[in-house]
Amino acid sequence: MPRIRLIARLDIKGPNLIKGIHLEGLRVVGDPREFARRYYEEGIDELVYMDSVASLYGRNSLHDIVRHTAHDVFVPLTVGGGIRSVDDVREMLRAGADKVAINTAAVQRPELISEVARKFGSQCMVLSIEAKRQGKDRWEAYTDNGRERTGLDVLAWARRGVELGAGEILLTSVDQEGTRRGFDCELVRAVSDSVPVPVIASGGMGGVEHLVDVVQRGHADAVAMADILHYNRLALPAIREAATASGLEVRAI
Amino acid sequence: MNPNVTVVDYGVGNLFSVCRALEHCGAGVAVSGDPAVIMASPRVVLPGVGAFADGMQGLAERGLDRAMRGYAASGRPLLGICLGMQLLVSTSEEFGVHAGLGIIPGRVVAIPAAGADGRPHKIPHVGWSPLKVPEGRNGWDDSILKGVAPGESVYLVHSYSVVPDDEAARLADCDYDGRLISAAIQQGNVAGCQFHPEKSGPAGLKILHNFIHSIPP
Numbered sequence: 001m002p003r004i005r006l007i008a009r010l011d012i013k014g015p016n017l018i019k020g021i022h023l024e025g026l027r028v029v030g031d032p033r034e035f036a037r038r039y040y041e042e043g044i045d046e047l048v049y050m051d052s053v054a055s056l057y058g059r060n061s062l063h064d065i066v067r068h069t070a071h072d073v074f075v076p077l078t079v080g081g082g083i084r085s086v087d088d089v090r091e092m093l094r095a096g097a098d099k100v101a102i103n104t105a106a107v108q109r110p111e112l113i114s115e116v117a118r119k120f121g122s123q124c125m126v127l128s129i130e131a132k133r134q135g136k137d138r139w140e141a142y143t144d145n146g147r148e149r150t151g152l153d154v155l156a157w158a159r160r161g162v163e164l165g166a167g168e169i170l171l172t173s174v175d176q177e178g179t180r181r182g183f184d185c186e187l188v189r190a191v192s193d194s195v196p197v198p199v200i201a202s203g204g205m206g207g208v209e210h211l212v213d214v215v216q217r218g219h220a221d222a223v224a225m226a227d228i229l230h231y232n233r234l235a236l237p238a239i240r241e242a243a244t245a246s247g248l249e250v251r252a253i
Numbered sequence: 254m255n256p257n258v259t260v261v262d263y264g265v266g267n268l269f270s271v272c273r274a275l276e277h278c279g280a281g282v283a284v285s286g287d288p289a290v291i292m293a294s295p296r297v298v299l300p301g302v303g304a305f306a307d308g309m310q311g312l313a314e315r316g317l318d319r320a321m322r323g324y325a326a327s328g329r330p331l332l333g334i335c336l337g338m339q340l341l342v343s344t345s346e347e348f349g350v351h352a353g354l355g356i357i358p359g360r361v362v363a364i365p366a367a368g369a370d371g372r373p374h375k376i377p378h379v380g381w382s383p384l385k386v387p388e389g390r391n392g393w394d395d396s397i398l399k400g401v402a403p404g405e406s407v408y409l410v411h412s413y414s415v416v417p418d419d420e421a422a423r424l425a426d427c428d429y430d431g432r433l434i435s436a437a438i439q440q441g442n443v444a445g446c447q448f449h450p451e452k453s454g455p456a457g458l459k460i461l462h463n464f465i466h467s468i469p470p
Contacts, residue, residue, distance in 0.1 A: 003380050005380050040454070070273060071273070074274055074277070074451060074452060074458060075408065075454055076408060076452050093270075098270055120267055120303075121265075121266050121302035123302055123377065123410045197375060197376075198377070198379045198380075221375055252383065
């Protein structure tokens with residue numbers, strides 16, 4: 001059984017950690033810096049910060065949160081939301097990010113993927129894809145928290161992104177996000193089997209059985225968890241223990 | 254007085270994370286691409302991500318290839334991280350064959366595209382892997398891994414890995430689906446980590462702490 005990564009995904013609006021359903025109807029959960037710190041202490045493998053409004057209003061409020069987090073959290077930190085240029089990436093890395101997740105700007109100008117990969121390495125360039133199911137085995141990529149269609153087929157876009165230099169794919173199912181009904185395993189498997197780089201499954205984790213399913217059936221290389229952690233429905237050590245008991249290989253703490 | 258470290262800037266990648274982690278461990282950190290500054294430093298970290306040939310070119314353009322060899326010969330502590338570790342060895346097979354710094358004899362080779370069971374796996378290898386003491390090595394007490402327990406995991410992201418010519422240069426191993434990965438190497442005052450100590454939680458910080466408190470001659 002391959003080793004997988006357990007990732008905490010923190011969606012941010014202004015100074016707050018928020019959570020929605022289908023990426024909408026956002027509710028404030030708390031101070032993201034405190035949650036990030038706790039997850040680090042509990043042994044999270046990576047953290048992802050996603051600014052949920054930056055793309056919409058053309059601003060980026062994440063720098064302070066990232067800077068504060070990077071001060072005492074020493075696991076990989078991916079930051080997404082409103083990143084449009086190599087300069088934006090540099091600023092985010094300077095603040096303390098290790099990787100950036102780019103969706104909208106990459107859809108608008110795919111060469112940005114290559115520019116970021118050339119400048120900072122592919123390992124820094126995470127292609128963020130928001131996928132909505134359009135029928136059996138067909139998904140369309142969306143931007144702006146699942147509001148705007150792109151006309152791009154998710155599988156074709158994922159392959160193109162990797163050819164351009166993306167080193168990982170953060171794959172969010174808009175349909176499943178916030179529902180706690182499990183991941184879209186068909187989506188994750190279709191993308192993961194189409195590209196050589198790791199795929200992070202995001203959206204829908206309600207329990208450990210979903211985690212096991214998306215790894216075994218969906219071929220996910222990493223799993224992003226949000227409200228299961230934020231609302232403490234299950235703490236990280238318990239998730240790790242249950243995942244191990246189910247035959248997954250996770251980091252021993 | 255803080256122990257001082259110079260982080261080599263040769264135009265490749267993101268230096269901020271490694272600097273922050275070194276500072277967290279109590280180091281006074283300078284970033285420099287100037288051979289004279291590096292040669293005068295008590296400890297040097299060679300970081301880096303990206304392609305091997307770009308890294309060697311970045312060093313050569315700044316006269317840092319000679320400086321790194323000279324620094325290694327000075328006997329003072331030198332630590333290469335990720336691409337920085339790969340640059341320490343003799344040659345790389347990444348996109349053609351390229352000469353490295355040749356400080357530690359060895360080769361950089363592609364991670365096999367399939368695991369030991371023959372099933373294809375993801376490249377790059379991204380994730381946390383437990384460190385193992387290589388066969389024939391008696392623990393880590395004489396190295397920057399002192400105090401790290403075998404089985405503690407570290408964070409790696411790489412498509413290529415180092416094979417040292419001399420087995421004794423293997424400091425720590427890990428595996429990727431049954432494929433042996435040289436996680437850390439050491440030869441005298443020169444060490445390399447394929448993993449990112451600055452992103453490997455408390456275990457990684459311990460390693461950086463050991464490095465900055467290692468005593469220059």
